Amino acid sequence: MEIVRTVAELRAWSRAERGRAGNTVGLVPTMGALHAGHALLIRAAATGCGQVAVSIFVNPTQFGPNEDYARYPRTFEADCALAEAEGAHVVFAPGVEEMYPAGAASFVEVEGLSDRLDGKSRPGHFRGVATVVAKLLIAAEPDRAYFGQKDAAQVAVLRRMVADLRLGTGVVVCPIVREPDGLALSSRNIYLNAAERAQALTLSRAVRETEARVAAGERRADVLLAAARAVFAEEPAVRVDYIELVDWATLEPVSTATPGTLFAVAAWVGATRLIDNSIVA
Numbered sequence: 001m002e003i004v005r006t007v008a009e010l011r012a013w014s015r016a017e018r019g020r021a022g023n024t025v026g027l028v029p030t031m032g033a034l035h036a037g038h039a040l041l042i043r044a045a046a047t048g049c050g051q052v053a054v055s056i057f058v059n060p061t062q063f064g065p066n067e068d069y070a071r072y073p074r075t076f077e078a079d080c081a082l083a084e085a086e087g088a089h090v091v092f093a094p095g096v097e098e099m100y101p102a103g104a105a106s107f108v109e110v111e112g113l114s115d116r117l118d119g120k121s122r123p124g125h126f127r128g129v130a131t132v133v134a135k136l137l138i139a140a141e142p143d144r145a146y147f148g149q150k151d152a153a154q155v156a157v158l159r160r161m162v163a164d165l166r167l168g169t170g171v172v173v174c175p176i177v178r179e180p181d182g183l184a185l186s187s188r189n190i191y192l193n194a195a196e197r198a199q200a201l202t203l204s205r206a207v208r209e210t211e212a213r214v215a216a217g218e219r220r221a222d223v224l225l226a227a228a229r230a231v232f233a234e235e236p237a238v239r240v241d242y243i244e245l246v247d248w249a250t251l252e253p254v255s256t257a258t259p260g261t262l263f264a265v266a267a268w269v270g271a272t273r274l275i276d277n278s279i280v281a
């Protein structure tokens with residue numbers, strides 16, 4: 001597996017690979033601190049594409065001024081080992097100045113969507129995500145890019161961006177990977193102490209509660225949301241950011257859950273903000 005640091009090297013590699021008859025390139029954009037959720041994305045890319053690049057870049061523009069950019073876990077050696085073991089051919093690990101050259105003044109704004117769900121409580125977050133993913137897709141020119149359903153609002157923003165900018169990349173979404181007790185895998189779970197780790201299960205409990213009610217035939221958003229709120233009420237140490245039932249394409253609230261509707265939660269467990277979700281079957 002090769003490690004490349006510049007956009008020019010990544011683009012040259014991708015163009016050479018895509019130039020080979022029948023070959024395709026998959027890109028797995030990440031911020032590193034790779035876990036089994038990322039491993040699933042890399043495996044899916046290795047199954048679906050002839051060649052796979054994994055980008056590892058902790059993107060400063062998607063963090064707010066008081067967020068965890070500085071202390072975000074950076075585990076480059078272990079990340080490269082995992083990427084290689086799961087079938088990656090290239091790791092793209094640029095420095096900040098490679099992605100944001102001095103004087104950089106161009107950003108991608110997906111209007112409307114970027115102000116909903118996580119975008120509401122993290123102003124500027126989705127502008128940073130859309131900007132860096134656009135740069136990565138322009139650099140790597142992949143046939144397909146792989147993202148986790150865990151960041152469901154991010155998926156909505158990126159699908160819109162890829163369609164609007166006619167980037168031509170297929171967006172593949174892979175399922176949430178959970179710990180045996182239900183906690184959705186996240187690079188931020190590392191921040192949780194033992195008590196918080198237990199409290200964090202409230203999010204997946206609310207997801208399961210909603211899934212069970214939907215499976216039993218309940219479709220009214222107000223009833224489903226009230227039941228999810230009741231789950232959070234049992235764990236007052238966890239501070240809810242949002243509990244929403246929305247159209248997955250527009251992130252606008254719905255009054256009735258239908259197949260494809262997104263049920264999404266975000267909550268603070270101590271100083272750590274976690275998210276979880278489920279797509280109505």
Ligand code: PAF
Pocket residue numbers: 029030031057059062129132133151154
């Ligand atoms: O999901 C993430 O890890 C990041 O938001 C992404 C898509 C790699 C952009 O920095």
